[in-house]
Amino acid sequence: MTTPLTALLGYVAIGGMWRVAMLIPLSLSVAVVYKTTRCRQLRDVPMAVLGLWLTIVLGMYAVGVAAWLVFMTCVEWTAGR
Amino acid sequence: MPAENDGLTRCPKPMAAPRLIDQPFARVCLAGFLSWLLPGAGHVAIGCRTRGLILMVTIAITFWTGVAIGGVQDTVQPRKRFAWFLAQTCAGVHGLAACSWSERARAAPNALENANPSYASVDTGVVYSGIAGLLSLLVILDAIGRADAPVEQAAASAGRSARERAP
Known part of the structure; x- marks a missing residue:
């Protein structure tokens, strides 16, 4: 089978920071769908999407950094004992 | 421009549609079923064309991006990831096509x-x-809500939209 669909049989290797970066397009699609269903006027959608997208991305990364800091603090603390 | 409009209210101008869609229960059922079958199609059927097309494209891109990243054989697996499979089947034809393709690819x-x-x-x-x-x-719940919204509410909303546009 040599159609372009063959590409979907394999996979795209994702690792390291790329895995973290994959949050960005996913949160964009969540923001687009949510705001498209909620906004009363379609012309309000782009700005609403931008606001929600930034909120999700910054919030999720902030939570991630906070969890990482707590983890590293615990590691240091247990190593020091 | 006709009132494509208006948030959670019914879109007041259905496309040229059979008489069946004018009946409230049939309209709700049709909107729900079409939204499950092809996300966004329910909105298009009840007249929210632009909104429906945005939803249709966004969900299709998200779903098939996932399949492309993970490979169709492993991304949609009813036996190994049943809970995720249930979520995937909510995408209607996308989920069912990917599942069928996955089964054939594994075989x-x-x-x-x-x-x-x-x-x-x-x-x-x-x-x-x-x-x-x-x-x-x-999207399914939103389409059902719009199809079920009272006509008076839709008319009032459409009137408000027209007034907002007026100079």
């Missing part, structure tokens, strides 16, 4: 060549396609 003689060793990729793909399915659930 193929060269299936082992395509086996996916990257758990990071599979996890990312499963999350993408699963979230696309859950977003479809939101």
